[in-house]
Amino acid sequence: EHKKIAIAVDGPAGAGKSSISKVVANTLGYLYIDTGAMYRAVTWAVLDQDLNPDDQGQVESILPSLELTMEPSDASCKVFIKGRDVTGLIRQQAINDNVSKIASYKAVREYLVERQQAMAQVGGVILDGRDIGSVVLPDAELKIYLTASVEARAKRRWLEVKGTDNEQPLVEIQESVQNRDEMDKNRKESPLVCVEDAIVVDSSNLTFEETVAHILTLVQETIEHE
Ligand code: CDP
Numbered sequence: 001e002h003k004k005i006a007i008a009v010d011g012p013a014g015a016g017k018s019s020i021s022k023v024v025a026n027t028l029g030y031l032y033i034d035t036g037a038m039y040r041a042v043t044w045a046v047l048d049q050d051l052n053p054d055d056q057g058q059v060e061s062i063l064p065s066l067e068l069t070m071e072p073s074d075a076s077c078k079v080f081i082k083g084r085d086v087t088g089l090i091r092q093q094a095i096n097d098n099v100s101k102i103a104s105y106k107a108v109r110e111y112l113v114e115r116q117q118a119m120a121q122v123g124g125v126i127l128d129g130r131d132i133g134s135v136v137l138p139d140a141e142l143k144i145y146l147t148a149s150v151e152a153r154a155k156r157r158w159l160e161v162k163g164t165d166n167e168q169p170l171v172e173i174q175e176s177v178q179n180r181d182e183m184d185k186n187r188k189e190s191p192l193v194c195v196e197d198a199i200v201v202d203s204s205n206l207t208f209e210e211t212v213a214h215i216l217t218l219v220q221e222t223i224e225h226e
């Protein structure tokens, strides 16, 4: 009987947090929760309702009627607004351009953190985001700060969108990623930080498989020491 732990994965955009967390969760039979998708879904709702993302009061006023729900499964972590699956609509550039602003609003964070903590109650979970180790799961048995050089992260994102409707020049992607990191690290509410008890994993020179293997080893070591 293996003890099931909580794993917190934080780090900047494009470090590999969500794709790697998903594989790790599947391997371990854990629940994976993509908290970034929740901030993206709120941003989608704000834009869909033609609200002004700069108007904090207006953004916060939609929270009571938002009906944001998550459906984590083996293959994905779907997000719904009022019963509509918006998972496929939240990766567009308009969302990238506004999500960090929306995520800086205190009431938005409180609304989502409450839901994240409720979902994590089950045990055997891996959550990825910016404030998981610091705010959402401060008692997580394993905290990972997954990072990579901005060039490596931009290139990965560029490869992902190449040949799709969301295709963009590498320089633009790098600029967008850098702007978002800057806002996420410097905001007042729950900024992106590497907490003291996190293990730093720099994936700049690691393949996807090597990163997964490394994190699985860290999980094994954590469970053995529990
Ligand atoms: O996948 P990518 O790293 O591009 O972003 P994401 O994880 O989907 O998160 C999108 C944005 O949501 C981030 O840039 C943050 O502004 C915000 N976010 C946050 O503030 N706190 C979290 N726990 C997760 C995301």
Ligand code: CDP
Binding pocket: 011, 012, 013, 014, 015, 016, 017, 018, 019, 020, 156, 157, 160, 203, 206, 207, 208, 209, 211
């Ligand atoms: O969630 P986050 O923004 O941190 O990153 P992601 O969306 O999971 O990963 C961005 C891209 O980097 C994905 O296409 C991954 O397959 C890729 N990746 C990689 O090429 N090598 C790694 N060591 C880690 C991720």
